[in-house]
Amino acid sequence: MLVVAALGGNALLKRGEPLTAAAQRNNVQLAARSLAEIVRAGHQLVVTHGNGPQVGLLALQGAAYKPDEAYPLDVLGAETEGMIGYIIEQELENALDHDRPVATLLTQVVVDPKDPAFAHPTKFVGPVYERSEAETRAEAAGWNIAQDGDKWRRVVPSPAPLEIPDLRVLQLLINQGVVVVCTGGGGIPVLRRADGSMTGVEAVIDKDAASALLARQLGADALLLLTDVAAVYRDFGTEQQTPIHTLTVTEARKLNMPAGSMGPKLSAACHFADTGGISGIGKLADALAILAGTAGTQVRADTSAASS
Numbered sequence: 001m002l003v004v005a006a007l008g009g010n011a012l013l014k015r016g017e018p019l020t021a022a023a024q025r026n027n028v029q030l031a032a033r034s035l036a037e038i039v040r041a042g043h044q045l046v047v048t049h050g051n052g053p054q055v056g057l058l059a060l061q062g063a064a065y066k067p068d069e070a071y072p073l074d075v076l077g078a079e080t081e082g083m084i085g086y087i088i089e090q091e092l093e094n095a096l097d098h099d100r101p102v103a104t105l106l107t108q109v110v111v112d113p114k115d116p117a118f119a120h121p122t123k124f125v126g127p128v129y130e131r132s133e134a135e136t137r138a139e140a141a142g143w144n145i146a147q148d149g150d151k152w153r154r155v156v157p158s159p160a161p162l163e164i165p166d167l168r169v170l171q172l173l174i175n176q177g178v179v180v181v182c183t184g185g186g187g188i189p190v191l192r193r194a195d196g197s198m199t200g201v202e203a204v205i206d207k208d209a210a211s212a213l214l215a216r217q218l219g220a221d222a223l224l225l226l227t228d229v230a231a232v233y234r235d236f237g238t239e240q241q242t243p244i245h246t247l248t249v250t251e252a253r254k255l256n257m258p259a260g261s262m263g264p265k266l267s268a269a270c271h272f273a274d275t276g277g278i279s280g281i282g283k284l285a286d287a288l289a290i291l292a293g294t295a296g297t298q299v300r301a302d303t304s305a306a307s308s
Contacts, residue, residue, distance in 0.1 A: 051185030074200025109187030115159035208268035
């Protein structure tokens with residue numbers, strides 16, 4: 001099977017941990033062991049990952065620059081893809097005893113300039129400010145800002161991913177048996193001009209949505225959305241919470257899940273499962289068991305699954 005495994009933020013940083021290189025590497029070492037089990041079971045593997053805290057750190061560092069000197073989000077995304085990809089690549093090579101090649105590919109993802117998200121930015125990035133400072137910075141840099149708790153932050157568009165122009169390179173690597181790390185942080189957001197050329201854009205693409213698109217365009221057999229929660233739950237956070245082991249796409253779409261947590265994962269799972277593949281959601285440590293259907297939650301097309 002060709003498996004696309006999307007690592008949640010906990011693969012790099014546990015809640016409450018400092019954003020240090022050592023903490024991230026320690027967590028990636030654990031993640032690499034679970035991913036290596038998928039490869040050793042005979043599957044081909046493509047790995048995607050988040051980058052929210054890392055982009056936030058770079059944005060915080062960029063705050064020291066003059067507004068017209070700060071690097072744009074597409075460049076910051078590329079920087080984090082390289083940094084995180086390097087750590088995952090190295091630790092996965094170590095976990096596999098260097099018996100097969102692993103490569104990181106900076107991945108562009110095309111979005112639509114007419115996407116409604118550009119008119120309604122909602123994705124928080126960078127540091128928090130008092131309202132007066134946020135307004136001053138927004139005026140100087142042309143930002144949109146919004147309230148986040150009792151502070152204010154920059155918000156940027158989160159458009160839907162449409163196309164992965166680097167797909168041909170990815171397919172070449174996969175055909176040669178390479179384990180590929182790609183589409184980090186949802187990929188580098190780019191626009192396609194009328195003449196076919198591309199340019200970066202100030203946006204952040206949802207990682208799970210980009211991973212589902214990647215899995216579809218590669219013709220993958222399975223998409224694993226790996227996090228720190230064991231499964232999708234009914235009545236999550238209450239005494240009545242119960243895990244859901246299997247869902248049809250229709251059943252999954254009827255569940256009312258929070259937009260800030262399980263909602264995007266279920267949406268991505270449905271988007272991919274519609275193609276006939278298997279979507280799995282659950283703990284990173286259970287990756288191989290989720291693929292086998294003995295842990296986590298599997299989402300399948302309506303004709304191939306039954307709720308339990």
